[in-house]
Amino acid sequence: MSKILSVTGLSKSFGEHRVLDDISFCLEERQVLTIIGASGCGKSTLLRMINGLETIDGGEIHFDGQTLGAHTDWRQVRAQIGMVFQSYELFNHLSVLDNVTLAPIRVQKKKRREAEELAAGLLARVGLADKVKAFPRQLSGGQKQRVAIARALAMQPRIMLFDEITASLDPEMSQEVCHTLLELAETRMTMIVVTHEMGFAQAIGDELIFLDEGRIVERGHPDDFFAAPQTERARRFLKRFEFHKGDRK
Amino acid sequence: MMPPVSYATGACKVFSLDYANMLESAPLFARAALTTLKISTAGIALALIIGLACAFLLYLRIPLAGRPVRAYIELSRNTPLLVQLFLLHFGLKVDAMPCSVAALAFLGGGYMAEALRGGLEAVERAQIESALSLGLSRWQTLCFVILPQALIVAVPALGANVIFLLKETSVVSVVAVTDIVAVAKDLISLYYETTEALIMLVLVYLVLLLPICLAIRHLERRVKHVAFGN
Numbered sequence A: 001m002s003k004i005l006s007v008t009g010l011s012k013s014f015g016e017h018r019v020l021d022d023i024s025f026c027l028e029e030r031q032v033l034t035i036i037g038a039s040g041c042g043k044s045t046l047l048r049m050i051n052g053l054e055t056i057d058g059g060e061i062h063f064d065g066q067t068l069g070a071h072t073d074w075r076q077v078r079a080q081i082g083m084v085f086q087s088y089e090l091f092n093h094l095s096v097l098d099n100v101t102l103a104p105i106r107v108q109k110k111k112r113r114e115a116e117e118l119a120a121g122l123l124a125r126v127g128l129a130d131k132v133k134a135f136p137r138q139l140s141g142g143q144k145q146r147v148a149i150a151r152a153l154a155m156q157p158r159i160m161l162f163d164e165i166t167a168s169l170d171p172e173m174s175q176e177v178c179h180t181l182l183e184l185a186e187t188r189m190t191m192i193v194v195t196h197e198m199g200f201a202q203a204i205g206d207e208l209i210f211l212d213e214g215r216i217v218e219r220g221h222p223d224d225f226f227a228a229p230q231t232e233r234a235r236r237f238l239k240r241f242e243f244h245k246g247d248r249k
Numbered sequence B: 001m002m003p004p005v006s007y008a009t010g011a012c013k014v015f016s017l018d019y020a021n022m023l024e025s026a027p028l029f030a031r032a033a034l035t036t037l038k039i040s041t042a043g044i045a046l047a048l049i050i051g052l053a054c055a056f057l058l059y060l061r062i063p064l065a066g067r068p069v070r071a072y073i074e075l076s077r078n079t080p081l082l083v084q085l086f087l088l089h090f091g092l093k094v095d096a097m098p099c100s101v102a103a104l105a106f107l108g109g110g111y112m113a114e115a116l117r118g119g120l121e122a123v124e125r126a127q128i129e130s131a132l133s134l135g136l137s138r139w140q141t142l143c144f145v146i147l148p149q150a151l152i153v154a155v156p157a158l159g160a161n162v163i164f165l166l167k168e169t170s171v172v173s174v175v176a177v178t179d180i181v182a183v184a185k186d187l188i189s190l191y192y193e194t195t196e197a198l199i200m201l202v203l204v205y206l207v208l209l210l211p212i213c214l215a216i217r218h219l220e221r222r223v224k225h226v227a228f229g230n
């Protein structure tokens, strides 16, 4: 296996507020890294920095042999790193098919027919073969999110970044999307998955990072982490997802 | 006693209007309507280009562009077209036709800029990030993702501006352009048939504006369908 992404000593501040502090990790090809942590601990900021949507304050990100920074040709990097957002961000004026083919046609200069064939295949893979002609407003949240996944996959990226993509979905739709991601993991897609769903984090990850207040507090195999968290902070974090009869007083 | 009817001139008076004369004046109005349309089309097209440029400059927060652009918008929207025409024609000695087009473009540019800026601001900025994350350039993002959605939002305001600007051309006769108002004025001073000339003027404006108005309504409905469903 070879390293495709490595992050060393990464830090980020918004004004006085240090959002990320000394973050280091590597991502091997075909590996799934899950990142969990409380709201506001810097998970989104970390993903956004990898994709050049936030500037890098300190430390380094290496992607496929190049160091990312102010002088990076971000178009070329972003074309290889797919990202899916919590709020889908589909292009509302375009049909599902056109959403998926836009980047391949405009960025990779693919022929329309070739792009449409690829898109139709991907949409079928995420279970939306019958929605090709629909517009985003006609889709449920879960369907929208699966279009967003197909749209990112259409660029045939080397890595996929998922930022809490089930957070605004109801449980049933969230299930659909989680299964789409699990299938994607089966195909050995390299990916970083930020999630609030602990069961899903455990199921999909080869490795897990627990972030707290911008620092990596714990890392390891998800099974080990959930079976026996090493730090007090991780234990406290996981406690929040447990409910007991006695909680209702 | 019946009023005298002059068969010789073909005048037939109902509501005491001189219909024959009105009919006779129709070709004059038609030719002038073409002038009105020419000025409107050129002026509105230029206004759209100016408006788009201004809206982009504001939306993209281009350094140093904000203040001058805002100043232009306020200047153009807060001075009457009549005054702009006077300044261009009698002050800067611009010929009548180019002067009319330029003044309309100057006035319209400010209104179009505001309409388009409103449309652009209505598109969530997160759409920019999702487009960029796919590898699109900033320019492609603007053209293929942001602008189309902004136009959908802006269509009603843009349409209202088109109609407003077309009506504003009614003052260009002050710099001696033979538009439909000028024809009406000439007819009045020639024949003293004020009511006839003014009714013709109203009719010609209606004929010009109604189809445009209906076309804009149609466009609004189609665009709404894409944006919000049935």
Ligand SMILES: Nc1ncnc2c1ncn2[C@@H]1O[C@H](COP(=O)(O)OP(=O)(O)OP(=O)(O)O)[C@@H](O)[C@H]1O
Residues within 6 Å of the ligand: A014, A019, A037, A038, A039, A040, A041, A042, A043, A044, A045, A046, A164
């Ligand atoms: N553009 C910004 N300007 C100022 N502060 C910001 C900005 N973006 C994020 N922050 C702050 O940085 C911190 C980390 O934000 P981030 O969105 O990365 O958290 P997160 O872990 O993704 O949270 P959540 O689980 O709620 O999505 C938060 O305290 C947030 O308020």
Ligand SMILES: [Mg+2]
Residues within 6 Å of the ligand: A043, A044, A045, A163, A164
């Ligand atoms: Mg987040």
